[in-house]
Amino acid sequence: MLVLIVAIGTYGDVLPFIAAGAELARRGHEVALCAPAPFGDAARRAGLDFAPAMSAEEYEKRFGHPTFWTPWRGARRLFRQAARSLPETYRFVAERRRPGDTVVVGSTLAIGARVAFDAFGDPLISVHLSPLTIQTRHDAPRTPGLPMPRWLHAGLKWELQLGSDAYFVNPVVLPRLNAFRATLGLGPVQRLRYWWNSPVRVAAMFPSWFHPAQPDWPAQTVQIGFPEAGREGGKARGLDPALEAFLAAGEPPVLVTFGSTRRDTERLYRVAIAACARLGRRCLALSQTPIEDGGEGRADVHVARYAPLPEVLPRCAAIVHHGGVGTMAQAFAAGVPQLVAPLAFDQADHAIRVAKLGCGAAFRTGWFDERRAARLLGVLLRSERVRARCAEVAAACDGPGALGRLCDEIESLAPARAAGRQVDVRP
Incomplete structure (x- = not known):
């Protein structure tokens, strides 16, 4: 089986995907990773084929900028970078996929992989590392720059989240995303943080004692736990x-x-x-x-x-x-x-x-x-x-166990195993 992994972010965001790729390679699968260029050496040390989603200079410019690490301006830069990486991450899947023998793994901001699912239908698992990435009306995670006291009514919390999407997130990403989708003959996306969840499988990579599953999470969500990531693909082995x-x-x-x-x-x-x-x-x-x-x-x-x-x-x-x-x-x-x-x-x-x-x-x-x-x-x-x-x-x-369970979920989506499964592909 060919596993194509797309991961956008900094080290804490990308290393879990390198670790998962290394484990899948040990299980006998062919694995390739598309991530920012600074992760190329780590990916290759882990035995993965690698393609850059952005150059090292672009990574430093975007993720190293001082305003990137402020609540509102930083989030806008983050979403804008995800949209800019869309053509590269889409091409990575489009050019490497083997119909009938491919599973795609995408991080939260791997929107090119999500577009590729709508275009080709290869099984896709969306992997979310943080509670904030899965919206809920119930125990809503703290949104940066948007305080939501515990006593606030659940309906108001939900309206605040939708308002944040409508006025802050969607305008940054959707124009570029929907223009790209139109070139492929795909319809427009209305709300990014609903659409970015794969209709096939969503993996919540944090344990229930940290944030329990919510009743309005996507039905295809599996909660796994924090994956062990720091021992695979790091910058060096052993201590200085x-x-x-x-x-x-x-x-x-x-x-x-x-x-x-x-x-x-x-x-x-x-x-x-x-x-x-x-x-x-x-x-x-x-x-x-x-x-x-x-x-x-x-x-x-x-x-x-x-x-x-x-x-x-x-x-x-x-x-x-x-x-x-x-x-x-x-x-x-x-x-x-x-x-x-x-x-x-x-x-x-x-x-x-x-x-x-x-x-x-x-x-x-x-x-x-x-x-x-x-x-x-x-x-x-x-x-x-x-x-x-x-x-x-x-x-x-249970980092090693969580990593293994994530890989089990990825393997379960192998086209031969998932034959006949119906999925909802609405944007």
């Missing part, structure tokens, strides 16, 4: 000797990271490092860019561009991060307390859920200063209750 020496030289440090892309987070790093110093804690900072006055050269601070989180986090006392789904899932699996300062997108919703689970605290980025960060971090590090709750959640994590 200098990092290994730092970890071995003293008590477990506090890990600080604000994601895999270049952006204006230098102040957040400095604050977090200073908060660790105030508590007398060692600090490991993972940053793509240098941190001015960040403590480099001090024995109690180590700054690195990258480290594999599955190997590093179990050796850390806590983590301060931005709330990206990949980082958060790895922290859950490692059983370490989390101090989350969300920047944009689904991160505020994740931060709230971390706090509700008793595994950490949420912190508004605008209020993130040394004194407040040190106070909250100190509480998390001292709390026996938080430590016990983190251990309980870690025991509930």
Whole structure:
């Protein structure tokens, strides 16, 4: 079977698809990935054929721009980039598909793969990594820049979501999307966040204890869990000797990271490092860019561009991060307390859920200063209750199992197995 995977996003968004592709290749399938060019080396190390959805320069321009990591402007840039990638991701499927022997896997923003389904009908599974990507009238995830208090009536929450779509999401994407569809003889899409779900199968890659299935989710949705992703296709295998020496030289440090892309987070790093110093804690900072006055050269601070989180986090006392789904899932699996300062997108919703689970605290980025960060971090590090709750959640994590179940779902869509299945292909 040929599996064509289309994934758009940053490392936390794309690595799960590389991991799934590697597992499918081990099962004997032919696998190709279309993703931003910076993921090419990781994909090839995992044994996957690779085609770029955008150049490295375009990736840096779009995902590394400072305004990308703000709630409203960032979301507009994200959706605009998904629309710009449409021709490349569509061609990837159109040119490589083998009729009767192909399954397509698409990330949330892989709208070219979704168009290809409408054009050709090859089985498609939409893989959503975050609760925010599946709309609901019930336990609605926190929308960035759109507060929805718990006491707000469900009908009003739904109207707010539809309004966000109508005035914010759809105008950015639908003109380009529908113009492209018209060239293929396909009808227009009316609402992006309804249409982007495959009519065949939708995989919710987060566990029910994080966000339970909702009664109005698409009927074809299966809830699986956080997939193990950090051990496949990372930037390097094993730890850098200098990092290994730092970890071995003293008590477990506090890990600080604000994601895999270049952006204006230098102040957040400095604050977090200073908060660790105030508590007398060692600090490991993972940053793509240098941190001015960040403590480099001090024995109690180590700054690195990258480290594999599955190997590093179990050796850390806590983590301060931005709330990206990949980082958060790895922290859950490692059983370490989390101090989350969300920047944009689904991160505020994740931060709230971390706090509700008793595994950490949420912190508004605008209020993130040394004194407040040190106070909250100190509480998390001292709390026996938080430590016990983190251990309980870690025991509930099953990254390898979730990855395997995702691959089982993909295999179940093999055309020979799915022969005769009727699907609803309305846009």
